[in-house]
Amino acid sequence: MPLEALVFDAYGTLFDVHSVIARCEARWPGHGAALSHLWRAKQLEYSWLRSLMGRYVDFETITADALRFACQSLDLACDAADTRTLMEAYRNLETFPEVTEVMSALQGRKRAILSNGSSDMLNAVVRSSGLDATLDAVLSVDALKIYKPDPRVYQLAVDALAVDRERIGFVSSNCWDACGAKSFGFRVFWINRAGNPVDALGAVPDQILTKLSDMLPLLS
Amino acid sequence: MPLEALVFDAYGTLFDVHSVIARCEARWPGHGAALSHLWRAKQLEYSWLRSLMGRYVDFETITADALRFACQSLDLACDAADTRTLMEAYRNLETFPEVTEVMSALQGRKRAILSNGSSDMLNAVVRSSGLDATLDAVLSVDALKIYKPDPRVYQLAVDALAVDRERIGFVSSNCWDACGAKSFGFRVFWINRAGNPVDALGAVPDQILTKLSDMLPLLS
Numbered sequence: 354m355p356l357e358a359l360v361f362d363a364y365g366t367l368f369d370v371h372s373v374i375a376r377c378e379a380r381w382p383g384h385g386a387a388l389s390h391l392w393r394a395k396q397l398e399y400s401w402l403r404s405l406m407g408r409y410v411d412f413e414t415i416t417a418d419a420l421r422f423a424c425q426s427l428d429l430a431c432d433a434a435d436t437r438t439l440m441e442a443y444r445n446l447e448t449f450p451e452v453t454e455v456m457s458a459l460q461g462r463k464r465a466i467l468s469n470g471s472s473d474m475l476n477a478v479v480r481s482s483g484l485d486a487t488l489d490a491v492l493s494v495d496a497l498k499i500y501k502p503d504p505r506v507y508q509l510a511v512d513a514l515a516v517d518r519e520r521i522g523f524v525s526s527n528c529w530d531a532c533g534a535k536s537f538g539f540r541v542f543w544i545n546r547a548g549n550p551v552d553a554l555g556a557v558p559d560q561i562l563t564k565l566s567d568m569l570p571l572l573s
Numbered sequence: 574m575p576l577e578a579l580v581f582d583a584y585g586t587l588f589d590v591h592s593v594i595a596r597c598e599a600r601w602p603g604h605g606a607a608l609s610h611l612w613r614a615k616q617l618e619y620s621w622l623r624s625l626m627g628r629y630v631d632f633e634t635i636t637a638d639a640l641r642f643a644c645q646s647l648d649l650a651c652d653a654a655d656t657r658t659l660m661e662a663y664r665n666l667e668t669f670p671e672v673t674e675v676m677s678a679l680q681g682r683k684r685a686i687l688s689n690g691s692s693d694m695l696n697a698v699v700r701s702s703g704l705d706a707t708l709d710a711v712l713s714v715d716a717l718k719i720y721k722p723d724p725r726v727y728q729l730a731v732d733a734l735a736v737d738r739e740r741i742g743f744v745s746s747n748c749w750d751a752c753g754a755k756s757f758g759f760r761v762f763w764i765n766r767a768g769n770p771v772d773a774l775g776a777v778p779d780q781i782l783t784k785l786s787d788m789l790p791l792l793s
Contacts, residue, residue: 401621401622405721406775410775550642555630
């Protein structure tokens with residue numbers, strides 16, 4: 354069945370978060386990798402836990418909370434200015450090199466972002482990266498106040514694009530997000546840049562690829 | 574308000590999982606700590622993700638899945654016999670040294686376990702540790718098919734013990750579990766053995782202690 358729309362995860366999938374890691378290393382030399390790793394892990398953990406607890410706050414808040422936890426845990430000083438600088442980096446991420454080619458090749462189909470990010474964060478990074486011209490929609494979980502992989506999040510894309518789930522291709526570099534989207538009923542491309550094992554979540558991605566452009570020959 | 578009942582998390586709170594870590598190190602020398610850490614992280618991650626996805630499988634399955642993922646990720650061989658041996662260790666955990674004293678001191682109040690563990694796993698470890706004589710109830714999320722910190726899990730204890738939530742003291746060594754229980758409305762003791770920072774989840778434990786027996790003078 355041909356895909357009418359492609360829906361992309363944002364952070365780590367279209368946008369390279371490498372610059373955030375570089376800023377962590379610049380601010381806390383020797384601790385950039387450990388801090389970035391713990392920060393990301395806590396950011397996701399808080400999104401899942403708050404969803405289960407019914408205690409939603411937006412992704413900007415979760416991201417700042419996770420940074421503070423990670424710094425405290427690693428005994429690194431982190432003041433309000435540090436938090437502001439690092440959060441600002443999230444608004445100015447670069448896209449992965451193949452994104453322009455992929456977006457062009459997809460012309461004629463609907464293209465959207467579906468992300469945990471707050472609308473404010475997402476709109477800023479979409480504008481600063483120049484991606485806005487190529488997207489039909491930028492969808493944030495903030496409309497629902499629950500995070501991925503709750504199936505209601507994936508339904509947002511079906512409703513906003515007015516395309517059936519079987520005709521939507523979903524693209525994410527996060528395996529758990531890819532599994533969540535597959536469980537919902539999308540056709541799913543997991544961009545496994547790091548060569549990780551597949552997660553055991555009861556639904557597996559349709560395709561496991563190493564970069565975004567690898568999906569182009571598979572679309573029909 | 575006096576507490577009529579004390580409800581305990583199981584793994585890491587009453588039962589010391591140290592022996593599982595020791596078995597990992599014995600089987601994969603030099604990798605025990607890294608493997609145990611990733612195994613535990615994935616076990617929790619799968620419990621939260623499957624809850625959000627509506628793809629519940631029991632904790633025994635999640636635990637075995639997480640072990641396989643962790644071994645694959647660290648490039649360690651893991652066959653069915655390894656999985657069986659390590660899962661068996663979960664059924665024969667020892668309690669922390671202060672558990673006997675604490676349970677005795679709580680005589681006259683209702684005492685229960687409320688755990689992510691499957692009934693089968695829980696009943697085995699409760700029996701093998703000799704804790705069964707001191708407990709009024711051993712409650713598993715398996716009855717609901719959703720994991721902590723979904724508030725319906727904490728409601729299980731209210732229903733089973735027939736005690737109002739404000740009169741239940743909840744005890745966990747997992748900060749996220751303590752926050753989830755506080756968000757639900759229990760009076761909460763977080764046993765912070767590792768000296769971790771408190772998580773930012775919108776609800777904080779009432780008391781942060783370093784061992785179980787520290788809560789005894791606080792009960793009234």
